[in-house]
Amino acid sequence: MRVVVDLTKCQGYGQCVFAAPDVFRMPHHETLMYELDPDETKRDQVLRAAAACPVRALLLDEEITERQEKASAGNPDIGRIVIVGASLAGLRAAATLRREGYAGALTLIGDEPGEPYDRPPLSKQVLSGQIAAADTMLPRRDELDAEWIRGVAAVGLDLAARQVRLADGRAVGYDRLLIATGVRARPWPDPQEAALDGVSVLRSRQDAAELRRRLASGPRVLVIGGGFTGSEIASVCRELDLPVTVAERGPAPLVGALGGVVGRIAADMQRENGVDLRCGVTVTALEGDRDGRLRRARLSDGSVLDVDLAVAALGAVRNVEWLDGSGLAAGAWGVGCDAGCRAFDVNGIVCDDVFVAGDVARFPHPVYGYQFLTLEHWGNAVSQAHVAAHNMISPSGRLRPHLSLPVFWSAQFGVNIKSVGVPTFADEVAIVQGSVEERRFVAVYGHRGRITAAVTFDEAMWLDFYRDLIERAAPFPPDFAMVGRSAPPRAVPAEIPARIPAIHDATVVVTGHNPDERRATLVSAGAK
Amino acid sequence: MTTTYETFLDYANRADPYPLFPQLRRTPVARQPDGSYVVSTYREIVALLHDPRVSSDLRNLPEIANIRIAPDDAAPQLPPEFIRRDPPDHDRLRAMVMKHFGPPGAPGRVAGMESRMREIITELIDGLAGRSRIDVVDDFAYPLPVTVICEMLGVPRPDEPLFHKWSQIAVETNDPTTGTIVERNRRRFETLAKLGQYLDGLADAHQREPGDDLLSALVTDGEMARPDVLSTAALLLIAGHETTVNLIANGMLTLLRHPHVLERLRQDPGYAVNVVEELLRYEPPIHMPGPRRTALADIEIAGTTIPQGSVIVLVLASGNRDPARFADPDRFDPDRRDNQHLGFGGGIHYCFGAPLARLETRLALTELTRRLVEPRLVADPPPYRHTPNLRGPLHLLLDIDGIRSAHSASTQ
Numbered sequence: 001m002r003v004v005v006d007l008t009k010c011q012g013y014g015q016c017v018f019a020a021p022d023v024f025r026m027p028h029h030e031t032l033m034y035e036l037d038p039d040e041t042k043r044d045q046v047l048r049a050a051a052a053c054p055v056r057a058l059l060l061d062e063e064i065t066e067r068q069e070k071a072s073a074g075n076p077d078i079g080r081i082v083i084v085g086a087s088l089a090g091l092r093a094a095a096t097l098r099r100e101g102y103a104g105a106l107t108l109i110g111d112e113p114g115e116p117y118d119r120p121p122l123s124k125q126v127l128s129g130q131i132a133a134a135d136t137m138l139p140r141r142d143e144l145d146a147e148w149i150r151g152v153a154a155v156g157l158d159l160a161a162r163q164v165r166l167a168d169g170r171a172v173g174y175d176r177l178l179i180a181t182g183v184r185a186r187p188w189p190d191p192q193e194a195a196l197d198g199v200s201v202l203r204s205r206q207d208a209a210e211l212r213r214r215l216a217s218g219p220r221v222l223v224i225g226g227g228f229t230g231s232e233i234a235s236v237c238r239e240l241d242l243p244v245t246v247a248e249r250g251p252a253p254l255v256g257a258l259g260g261v262v263g264r265i266a267a268d269m270q271r272e273n274g275v276d277l278r279c280g281v282t283v284t285a286l287e288g289d290r291d292g293r294l295r296r297a298r299l300s301d302g303s304v305l306d307v308d309l310a311v312a313a314l315g316a317v318r319n320v321e322w323l324d325g326s327g328l329a330a331g332a333w334g335v336g337c338d339a340g341c342r343a344f345d346v347n348g349i350v351c352d353d354v355f356v357a358g359d360v361a362r363f364p365h366p367v368y369g370y371q372f373l374t375l376e377h378w379g380n381a382v383s384q385a386h387v388a389a390h391n392m393i394s395p396s397g398r399l400r401p402h403l404s405l406p407v408f409w410s411a412q413f414g415v416n417i418k419s420v421g422v423p424t425f426a427d428e429v430a431i432v433q434g435s436v437e438e439r440r441f442v443a444v445y446g447h448r449g450r451i452t453a454a455v456t457f458d459e460a461m462w463l464d465f466y467r468d469l470i471e472r473a474a475p476f477p478p479d480f481a482m483v484g485r486s487a488p489p490r491a492v493p494a495e496i497p498a499r500i501p502a503i504h505d506a507t508v509v510v511t512g513h514n515p516d517e518r519r520a521t522l523v524s525a526g527a528k
Numbered sequence: 529m530t531t532t533y534e535t536f537l538d539y540a541n542r543a544d545p546y547p548l549f550p551q552l553r554r555t556p557v558a559r560q561p562d563g564s565y566v567v568s569t570y571r572e573i574v575a576l577l578h579d580p581r582v583s584s585d586l587r588n589l590p591e592i593a594n595i596r597i598a599p600d601d602a603a604p605q606l607p608p609e610f611i612r613r614d615p616p617d618h619d620r621l622r623a624m625v626m627k628h629f630g631p632p633g634a635p636g637r638v639a640g641m642e643s644r645m646r647e648i649i650t651e652l653i654d655g656l657a658g659r660s661r662i663d664v665v666d667d668f669a670y671p672l673p674v675t676v677i678c679e680m681l682g683v684p685r686p687d688e689p690l691f692h693k694w695s696q697i698a699v700e701t702n703d704p705t706t707g708t709i710v711e712r713n714r715r716r717f718e719t720l721a722k723l724g725q726y727l728d729g730l731a732d733a734h735q736r737e738p739g740d741d742l743l744s745a746l747v748t749d750g751e752m753a754r755p756d757v758l759s760t761a762a763l764l765l766i767a768g769h770e771t772t773v774n775l776i777a778n779g780m781l782t783l784l785r786h787p788h789v790l791e792r793l794r795q796d797p798g799y800a801v802n803v804v805e806e807l808l809r810y811e812p813p814i815h816m817p818g819p820r821r822t823a824l825a826d827i828e829i830a831g832t833t834i835p836q837g838s839v840i841v842l843v844l845a846s847g848n849r850d851p852a853r854f855a856d857p858d859r860f861d862p863d864r865r866d867n868q869h870l871g872f873g874g875g876i877h878y879c880f881g882a883p884l885a886r887l888e889t890r891l892a893l894t895e896l897t898r899r900l901v902e903p904r905l906v907a908d909p910p911p912y913r914h915t916p917n918l919r920g921p922l923h924l925l926l927d928i929d930g931i932r933s934a935h936s937a938s939t940q
Contacts, residue, residue, distance in 0.1 A: 014631045015882065017631040017635050018882075021639050025631070027631075028632060029632075047801060048801050052883070433615070461876050462580055464578050465575070465580060468575065481581065481824040481825045481836075482581055483580050483581075483583055483618075484619075
């Protein structure tokens with residue numbers, strides 16, 4: 001049977017471990033590791049665990065999506081819905097469509113062969129060898145009653161003809177389209193070096209299986225990039241007692257997502273756990289031997305490392321190339337859309353029949369000054385897919401905005417890190433509960449005197465309290481008395497690095513003179 | 529004028545307090561004449577369970593912090609148990625016990641108790657053979673959890689009459705109708721001191737000759753100071769046998785009031801998992817947690833400001849029946865989806881013994897349902913225990929036509 005835990009909801013009560021100790025493990029305070037595909041002999045245990053979860057975070061495959069008989073089904077104009085991208089967002093959108101009563105034809109198109117799988121365990125349970133990469137499939141939704149086109153990429157979109165073109169030459173027509181093509185790992189920029197045996201990335205199930213195979217042989221590892229993926233890989237290496245170096249361009253790991261103050265804590269955690277962490281450096285070259293096997297890495301500070309395995313954890317590239325020339329506002333920045341998930345065309349006007357969700361979507365968030373955000377979070381894929389699917393079959397008066405605050409988690413070095421809000425939308429940060437020394441604390445982020453984010457290290461039970469404060473635009477720093485607080489919080493600069501948004505790569509020209517002729521044309525959609 | 533909450537506390541409403549809840553929820557956060565704030569709606573209860581401005585340490589109230597039981601009393605006063613402490617002490621103490629009870633240190637311990645629980649259950653039901661009238665409480669729902677907690681904790685079962693008395697007094701001190709909060713806490717301190725003295729002797733014995741019980745583990749691993757060991761043991765002993773008894777007795781009563789559910793459980797023992805969760809929503813063993821909470825700061829909630837220093841009472845049982853959260857909340861429906869009930873509370877003080885209670889109740893209800901032949905309620909409603917906090921029948925008399933063999937098939 002299949003099970004997946006919504007770890008954005010999980011607060012670490014551990015009730016699943018009590019009920020099913022053979023399936024779920026909580027090896028430290030709060031981090032939850034589990035089998036996604038336990039065998040049938042454990043079914044009763046898993047059912048008990050699902051029932052016992054205080055926040056109902058376990059999703060099982062036998063849960064039948066109940067169709068709402070009432071709902072929005074009755075739009076006769078919508079007979080064909082196509083979803084491009086058959087991973088988490090696409091799958092959840094499909095389930096929502098059916099649950100809300102959509103009874104027409106439904107097609108899911110995915111370029112990966114095989115059933116949709118869950119990615120977060122790849123950098124955790126799979127790399128550490130607790131579960132096989134193949135055993136990460138998302139719970140089944142057979143009752144979706146959908147046509148699946150697997151292992152075939154979408155290569156083009158014709159907005160006027162309402163058709164998706166496939167790599168095998170087919171064209172699939174739609175009345176409503178959902179774009180959920182996600183991202184891929186940014187490859188090592190030098191193609192020859194990237195081709196060396198021992199240079200890899202981690203994004204897909206195949207990547208994870210390959211990386212796991214290499215880790216099992218006991219290599220000396222270099223992780224290039226100290227973001228969440230890189231840090232989790234380094235954590236697994238230490239768990240396996242492998243020597244690992246992390247090379248991070250910034251002043252500390254996680255600094256791009258959490259700022260310098262919390263980043264320094266993450267740096268301490270890495271070093272305490274035996275990671276050879278090198279910050280403020282870049283990898284200038286990867287060198288192989290005559291057989292094309294990786295042998296060493298050169299760093300910008302002049303040092304040379306002997307390594308057998310280098311993992312480029314340099315972030316993501318959005319899967320938008322298939323939309324080149326389609327007339328949508330798609331590029332390196334993602335696919336632009338409104339808060340209702342309706343795609344923008346190149347003129348910045350929303351389409352009524354094309355929607356976007358998940359990692360590839362670039363949408364305005366009212367809570368963050370209507371800034372456009374792209375979020376590579378499991379939880380965002382789920383909630384945005386839900387909103388997109390609802391809006392796809394709803395009349396314009398009943399559209400819902402995608403307003404949920406971003407939530408994500410990371411398990412590394414025995415600590416469960418969770419975040420709510422947008423920590424990079426901040427000028428200051430304060431530790432408000434717990435103890436940094438004990439690696440159990442709550443950090444609250446503020447922007448111009450109001451709370452915009454909170455990050456917990458093994459303190460997930462408090463996260464919802466801070467979510468409510470963010471939603472109420474509560475003042476920063478929170479200065480009221482609290483349990484678990486030794487001294488009044490001190491706000492310090494959050495040290496958020498400046499970033500140049502990918503949208504700056506867009507080159508648009510405007511043509512025409514008369515008002516009814518003036519049109520934008522997207523000339524360059526940014527570096528690929 | 530009597531407030532709805534005061535009416536709810538009145539013993540006259542113990543058998544069926546539920547009709548009062550809609551009225552209670554009309555004011556989600558209601559100030560009482562004694563200055564405390566009663567919270568009765570689901571959303572507000574959940575928010576306050578996760579609000580770090582809410583303290584569980586009654587020492588925040590000066591009149592309670594200053595209570596000292598007579599210094600010449602032979603039994604020394606115990607420090608507050610972890611459920612009456614705040615982080616970081618709470619987290620530290622709870623983790624020290626959890627190490628021997630659940631993840632990460634002992635993840636399989638509770639699950640590993642299943643076969644022993646089955647033995648106890650079988651013995652208890654076998655003992656009913658030949659009877660035509662039984663008391664679910666005295667004959668089953670009380671002795672089962674007492675035996676389990678005694679064995680787990682390392683407390684001799686024959687001492688039960690001794691600690692049962694102290695335990696009952698301690699539970700009663702949670703009952704707001706039995707005196708002011710100061711009077712009740714003084715009584716509680718005195719009673720716990722006596723229980724602590726008894727446990728201290730046991731702890732010495734376990735230190736000399738450790739068993740595989742929790743008390744032995746706590747005294748031998750040396751992490752926890754002895755006074756905290758005694759408070760913790762007292763807490764587990766009391767909680768272990770004053771709460772699950774209600775869940776099992778409430779469960780049997782509810783099943784008999786819903787014969788189609790009882791029949792389905794008889795046919796399908798796996799159904800017990802959902803039955804227990806729905807019971808925890810519909811007839812929870814704890815209507816409101818005993819340890820009162822206090823506001824460390826002014827808290828604005830549901831249009832009310834709870835001033836700093838106020839006592840806060842969370843009526844979990846009312847939140848469980850909130851129609852804003854649960855469709856058709858007064859219907860007992862084990863098939864309910866998304867049953868995110870408050871039966872065990874929530875947040876950092878989430879019931880420590882929840883896994884034990886779940887397992888005991890699931891096995892107990894499955895076996896009672898399977899083995900009792902034609903069980904019939906003698907009185908409906910049955911007589912109730914006095915306390916409104918830990919609500920359950922004092923006795924639950926059933927007439928039965930016999931006992932099926934322990935080895936008979938589960939379906940008839």
